[in-house]
Amino acid sequence: MEAFKLWQKQSVYCRAEPEIIESPCYKTKGRPADGRVPDHYEYYVTGSCTVAVQTRRDAEASLGCFVLATNDTDTARLDAGELLRTCKSQQQVERGFRFLKSPDFLVSSLYLKKPERIEVLLMVMTLCLMVYAAIQHRIRYELKRQSRTFPDMKKKPAQNPTGRWVFLCFDGIHVLSVNGTEKHMVGISERQSTIIFILGSTYQEIYS
Structure with a gap:
């Protein structure tokens, strides 16, 4: 007892x-x-x-309850729901900067001493991350909007591929030059055509 x-x-x-x-x-x-x-x-x-x-x-x-504090006193701009969504979206930004710091970023190592040069490098890397995040968002959005899929790393149809995986899948495309003036894009596979098609006319003209 x-x-x-x-x-x-x-x-x-x-x-x-x-x-x-x-x-x-x-x-x-x-x-x-x-x-x-x-x-x-x-x-x-x-x-x-x-x-x-x-x-x-x-x-x-009480499940999932936690304290969410902010110094944003402009309640007209962010309500409680929007504030929570903004807080949760930070992990996407953090995941992007983790990608920048990883060896997979495919850039040579740079050693800088001057603060102004370090700031410039950070600005360029942040700009690259912005472009990377924008193209990834656009691809995922268009895949869902057009009800199309893109094969993931396991060759299964998916609608949320990472930008890095899409970039790697574009390896193998070449430019064929005829008589030094006429140029043709060769080696475009079906999965590459899917991305080119959903991104619109601008991308289709580049790879046509």
């Missing part, structure tokens, strides 16, 4: 009415004879757990 009382004290939601079961025990093996007095008894504590309805409702209502 002490163990049950300890569990009941530590349990936040569950409650149970304990039931003590008495079990006779015999030293000899086999079925005991009728009327034989047990050598000793063992006791077990059991019971069914229950959760009060109001307790469960209060717990479900």
